[in-house]
Amino acid sequence: MDTAYDKKLSSQQRLLTIPVGFRFSIICFLFSILYFLCSVTTAYSQEWQEIKSEHFIVYFISDKDFAKDVLLRSEIYYKRIASELGYQRYSEFWTWDRRVKIYIHPSRESFLKETGQPDWSEGVAKYHEKTIVSYAWSDGFLKMLLPHELAHLIFRDYVGFKGEVPLWLDEGVAQWMEPHKRKQIKVVIRRLAENQRLLSLNQMMMLDIRKRSDPDLVQTYYVQAVSLVDFLITRYNASRFNSFCRQLRDGKSIEDSLKFAYPVSIRSIKDLEEKWQKYIMEEKE
Ligand SMILES: [Zn+2]
Known part of the structure; x- marks a missing residue:
């Protein structure tokens, strides 16, 4: 896919080459x-x-x-x-x-x-x-x-639209379902981590990426979003992930929803961040 947006991206000096699929999702x-x-x-x-x-x-x-x-x-x-x-x-x-x-x-x-x-x-x-x-x-x-x-x-x-469902979760789920992306993310996210380009989870929670135009920031956000979903589904399982989503749907906060669905391992946003960072560095390609 060679879009005007892609051309704009490739004309900029970037440390990372993000696969076309990620750019597509953003668009x-x-x-x-x-x-x-x-x-x-x-x-x-x-x-x-x-x-x-x-x-x-x-x-x-x-x-x-x-x-x-x-x-x-x-x-x-x-x-x-x-x-x-x-x-x-x-x-x-x-x-x-x-x-x-x-x-x-x-x-x-x-x-x-x-x-x-x-x-x-x-x-x-x-x-x-x-x-x-x-x-x-x-x-x-x-x-x-x-x-x-x-x-x-x-x-x-x-x-639904009423609960406190973070945007990264929505975008992470959508990208996770694109079959080719699952292999790509392992490599790209590790490279982001090695270059110390990861956003903190607090930034991920606060950022309304729809209002941002910096292509590097947008790409990092999208890659991290799908990697977090990968972690929650792959490291644990779909039924826990479903339970997490159900709590959000019913109006619980992110932290309470995490605590409910992952009671032993993820009891706060900080836990999620630490365990996810460990996961991306230990995962073999
Ligand atoms: Zn999307």
Whole structure:
């Protein structure tokens, strides 16, 4: 993916090379939020066709085979994401009129023109409307954007918007569900640690990354977010992670939620930080 944003990043002197996938997530996330906040209503002028499965409706204009791939992969991701997050009984959600709508424009030009997105945007998600809008760029769409945005939708469905759910957790979960990213993070996070570039957990909690434009800071934040989720799920297990999310959903603070879900090992944000730092340095690639 060669976006205007990527070009801007590569023109800067950076110590680290962050894989394209991380940059992509940042782009899609920032524009998901912007799109959501602005509540832009798009008037589609082209003729949409649709195909449906149990939990999704895919709208397309010209490439039916690609739409079929998207539908198939969406169902696979849906089950995998719910199960990896330890969400039992999640299959009851998103059926019939609550199905998620995925719009696939035939080209990048058409996507940008119809949605009014900036020229480096690859896709947008509208959380409250359970809608994803992008275009037919096969590999990137299927392997990155789709699992990332579906994970956001599933996670937000589960934890809601009322509790004290930190942004890093939301972004960490979404990136964790992008299959290629799991291998990349081990190397990148260790390099950040070795270069003493890690943010403190207090900074991670306080930072509203949507308002920041320093590319190095944004990248560090995103890499750390997914690494923290990796730690919580891999070192412990999905059911503890689920219990942690449930406490947040029910309005408990981060620290109380950690204490409840990881009573022996993580009893404070400081514990989380120390154990996570130890984990990233001892993990073998
Ligand atoms: Zn995101």
